Amino acid sequence: MKSTKLFLLVAIFSIAVKAQEVKLKNKGKMYAYWGWNRAAYSASDITFRGDDHNFTLKDVVAKDKQNKFSVNKFLNPVNITIPQTNYGIGYFFHEKYSVFVGVDHMKYVTVQDQFLTIDGEIDPSFGIVAEDGTPSPFVDKGIRQTEDFLQFEHTDGLNYIHVSINRFDDISSSFGLNSENFVINLTEGIGAGPMLPKTNSTLLGKERHDDFNIAGYGVHAQMGLNFVIYKYFFVQTDVRGGYINMQNIRTTNNSSDRASQDFTFLQGTILIGGRFKIF
Numbered sequence: 001m002k003s004t005k006l007f008l009l010v011a012i013f014s015i016a017v018k019a020q021e022v023k024l025k026n027k028g029k030m031y032a033y034w035g036w037n038r039a040a041y042s043a044s045d046i047t048f049r050g051d052d053h054n055f056t057l058k059d060v061v062a063k064d065k066q067n068k069f070s071v072n073k074f075l076n077p078v079n080i081t082i083p084q085t086n087y088g089i090g091y092f093f094h095e096k097y098s099v100f101v102g103v104d105h106m107k108y109v110t111v112q113d114q115f116l117t118i119d120g121e122i123d124p125s126f127g128i129v130a131e132d133g134t135p136s137p138f139v140d141k142g143i144r145q146t147e148d149f150l151q152f153e154h155t156d157g158l159n160y161i162h163v164s165i166n167r168f169d170d171i172s173s174s175f176g177l178n179s180e181n182f183v184i185n186l187t188e189g190i191g192a193g194p195m196l197p198k199t200n201s202t203l204l205g206k207e208r209h210d211d212f213n214i215a216g217y218g219v220h221a222q223m224g225l226n227f228v229i230y231k232y233f234f235v236q237t238d239v240r241g242g243y244i245n246m247q248n249i250r251t252t253n254n255s256s257d258r259a260s261q262d263f264t265f266l267q268g269t270i271l272i273g274g275r276f277k278i279f
Contacts, residue, residue, distance in 0.1 A: 023170070023180075024170070024180045024183045024228060024231060025095070026092040026094075026095050026096070026098075026168060027092050027093070027094055027095045028092060028277055028279065029091075029092050029275050029276065029277045030089065030090065030091050030092075030275070030276055030277070030278060031089070031090050031091075031092075031098070031234070031273055031274065031275045031276070032087075032088065032089040032090070032273055032274060033086070033087065033088065033234075033236065033271040033272060033273030033274075034080075034085065034086070034087045034271070034272060034273070035085065035086045035087070035236075035269055035270050035271030035272055035273075036066070036074065036083055036084060036085055036086065036269065036270055037066075037084045037085070037086050037104065037105075037106060037267050037268065037269045037270075038064060038066055038084065038267070038268050039064040039084065039106045039107075039108075039265055039266065039267040039268075040063070040064070040265065040266045040267075041062050041063070041064070041108060041263050041264070041265050042263045042264045042265070043059040043060060043061050043062075043263070044059075044060055044062075044261045044262060044263035045057065045058050045059065045060070045261065046060050046110075046152070046259055046260070046261040047120075047259060047260045047261070048120075048203060048251060048257075048258075048259045049256075049257070049258050049259070049260075050251075050252070050254065050256050050257035050258070051254070051256050051257075052122070052123035052125075052126075052204075053120070053121065053122045053123060053126075053203075053204065053257075054120050054121055055118055055119060055120025055121060055122055055136075055138065056118070056119050056120055057116045057117070057118055057143075057145075057150075058116060058117040058118070058119070059116070059117070060110055060114070060116060060145075060152075060261075061110070061111045061114055062108050062109055062110045062111065062153075062263075063108075063109055063111060064084060064106060064107050064108065064109070065084070065107040065108075065109050065153075065155055066083060066084050066107075067082055067083045067084075080105075081105060081156070081157070084105060084106055084107050084157070085103075085105045086102065086103070086104050086105065086269050086271060087102060087103055087105075088100055088101055088102025088103060089101060089102075090102075090166065092168075096167055096168055096169065097165060097166070097167055097168075098165070098166050098168065099163065099164075099165055099166075100163070100164045100165075100166055100189070100191070101162075101163050102161075102162055102164070102191075103159060103160070103161050103162075104159070104160040104162070104240075104267065105157050105158075105159055106154075106157055106158040106159075106160065106265070106267065107153070107154065107155045107157040107158060108153060108154040108155070108157070108158040108197075109153040109155060110145065110150075110151075110152045110153060111145075112145060112146075112147070112151065113144060113145060113146065114144070114145050115131070115142055115143075115144055115145075116142070116143055116144070116145055117140055117141070117142060117143075118130065118138045118141050118142070118143045119138055119139055119140060119141075120136075120137065120138060121136050121137040121138070122136040122138075122204070123136075124136060126204050126205075128143075128149055128204070130142060130143050131143055131144060147202070148205060149204070150201075150202070150203055150204070151200070151201065151202040152199075152200075152201050152203070152251075152259075153199070153200050153201070154197040154198070154199050154200070155198075155200050156197075156198035156200065157197065157198065158195070158197050158244075159195065159196040159197055159198070159212075160193065160195055160218045160220075160242075160244070161193045161194050161195075161196055162191040162192060162193035162218065162220065163191055163192065163193055164189045164190060164191025164192075164220070164222075165189060165190060165191070166187055166188070166189035166222075167187065167188045167189065168185040168186075168187050168226060169185060169186045169187075170183060170184070170185055171184050171185065171186050172184045180231050181229070181230050181231065182227070182228070182229060182230075183227070183228040184225065184226070184227055184228075185225070185226035185227075185228065186223075186224075186225060186226075187222070187223065187224045187225065187226050187236070187238070188221075188222065188223050189221070189222045189223075190219075190220070190221050190222075191219070191220055191222075192217065192218065192219040192220070193217065193218060194214050194216070194217055194218075195214070195215045195216045195217060195218050195244060195246050196212050196213070196214055196215070197212070197213065197215050197246070197249065198210070198211065198212045198213075199213070199215075199249055199250060199251065199259075201249075201250075201251040201252065201259070203251045203252055203257065206251075206252040206253070206254065206257070207252060207253045208251075208252060208253070209250040209251060209252055209253055209257075211250070213248070213249070213250045214248070215246040215247070215248045215249045215250075216244065216245045216246030216247050216248060216249075216262075217244075217245055218242055218243065218244045218245070219242055219243050220240050220241065220242030220243075221240070221241055221242070222238045222239065222240040222241070223238070223239055224236055224237050224238030224239060224269075225237055228275065231275070232274055232275055232276065233272075233273070233274055233275070234272075234273050234274070234275060235270075235271070235272055235273075236269075236270075236271040236272075236273065237268070237269060237270055237271070238267075238268070238269045238271070239266070239267070239268055239269075240266070240267040240268075240269065241264070241265070241266050241267075242264065242265055242267075243262070243263075243264050243265075244262060244263055244264075244265060245262040246260060246261055246262065247260040248260070249261070
């Protein structure tokens with residue numbers, strides 16, 4: 001009887017040791033992902049400066065611009081910048097921590113025909129007047145964002161290039177799981193980096209500046225769930241909140257024409273990726 005109990009104890013101990021051994025290892029591995037996002041933005045004051053104008057539009061409302069799903073637009077790498085996408089590569093320098101370099105390709109579109117408060121000056125030759133017919137200069141006047149006055153969007157896009165430090169905590173055991181073939185991680189991270197928008201702006205009927213430009217910076221914090229499947233593949237979903245400050249936005253082909261704004265954003269993502277070890 002004693003030998004039977006001893007055998008059972010040894011067996012239970014062996015199973016426990018084996019269970020610990022199947023824990024998925026992270027340190028030294030790299031990972032990469034590609035996915036998609038939806039974003040929401042706070043209202044912001046946008047200031048436009050140039051040789052013939054210097055004015056601020058207050059509490060401008062904007063939204064994102066995600067495409068309707070199609071295999072060609074969402075899964076063809078050639079069309080990677082058509083939808084709102086996220087991609088990047090990371091390295092685990094610790095079992096729980098990784099450094100990650102990524103791009104969040106968001107899109108930002110001001111709502112057309114919205115009623116705004118304007119302060120500042122516009123050269124009278126443009127014929128821009130307030131809603132009540134008052135000409136420039138404007139002080140707390142109302143104006144409508146019409147096509148002949150302004151279209152303003154970062155649709156090629158609102159590109160946030162960031163370096164982040166991310167933490168991964170294996171919470172599989174909370175769901176009764178203990179296998180390398182399916183692991184659930186809780187992820188958290190913080191990051192920062194430059195903003196490289198390609199702004200589509202038609203301001204006062206001028207020709208737009210159609211090129212990328214380092215316009216400012218962004219910072220963010222995130223939290224999400226990472227589902228590792230058969231050790232090498234994963235699906236991840238994140239909620240990311242952050243702050244963007246751009247003081248050097250190009251608006252027209254005239255290099256003196258610039259805009260500035262700052263706002264917060266909230267982003268949700270669905271990501272598909274792989275894990276690998278190169279050494």
